Amino acid sequence: MPDLSPAASPTALRPITCYRCGHSAPVSVKAMSVFCKKCQQRLVLEDLRITGSHPGRELTTCGNVIIESSAKLHIQRVVGENVLVRGRVVATIVARGVLEIARDGCVEGDVEAARVVIREGATVRGRCKIVAPPQPEPPPEPPAPPPQSELPVEASAVAVDAPAIPPASSLPPPPTILTRPKLD
Numbered sequence: 001m002p003d004l005s006p007a008a009s010p011t012a013l014r015p016i017t018c019y020r021c022g023h024s025a026p027v028s029v030k031a032m033s034v035f036c037k038k039c040q041q042r043l044v045l046e047d048l049r050i051t052g053s054h055p056g057r058e059l060t061t062c063g064n065v066i067i068e069s070s071a072k073l074h075i076q077r078v079v080g081e082n083v084l085v086r087g088r089v090v091a092t093i094v095a096r097g098v099l100e101i102a103r104d105g106c107v108e109g110d111v112e113a114a115r116v117v118i119r120e121g122a123t124v125r126g127r128c129k130i131v132a133p134p135q136p137e138p139p140p141e142p143p144a145p146p147p148q149s150e151l152p153v154e155a156s157a158v159a160v161d162a163p164a165i166p167p168a169s170s171l172p173p174p175p176t177i178l179t180r181p182k183l184d
């Protein structure tokens, strides 16, 4: 039996941008990770919340990253859609959307985001770069439709006063007139 529950909608998609090669593609909203079709790298899609340290060199996701006030991160790179820093981070931070450094947040490293919000009391030691948000690859252009008039034409409202001529087939056949020579 197929699962027909309405909650499981495998067709729901959201656009993601590969944080390794920049390739954009729609993925299922339910996917937790996906392989980029272009660079074949595995991409993390889920939101990450860091409360302590992180064992790897990178913290990368297409989702959001929250670095809580209890966190002490010392890694190379943090990449996410939106990044919120409440704790201490020594790393380069790249956010495709908004990077927010909260009141007690502390970042040592260069930061790059479409929008950077630094709250009063936050510390940033590094360069700050504001970049335009990535533009999704435009879908292939359909062929341009022929130019149309500005006003919509309501075909149903156009009354055609057709002359009341019945179709020829409904006319009676013309009378056949036989003429006989007069017999005198």
Ligand SMILES: [Zn+2]
Pocket (backbone or CB within 6 Å): 018, 019, 020, 021, 022, 023, 036, 037, 038, 039, 040, 041
């Ligand atoms: Zn890629």
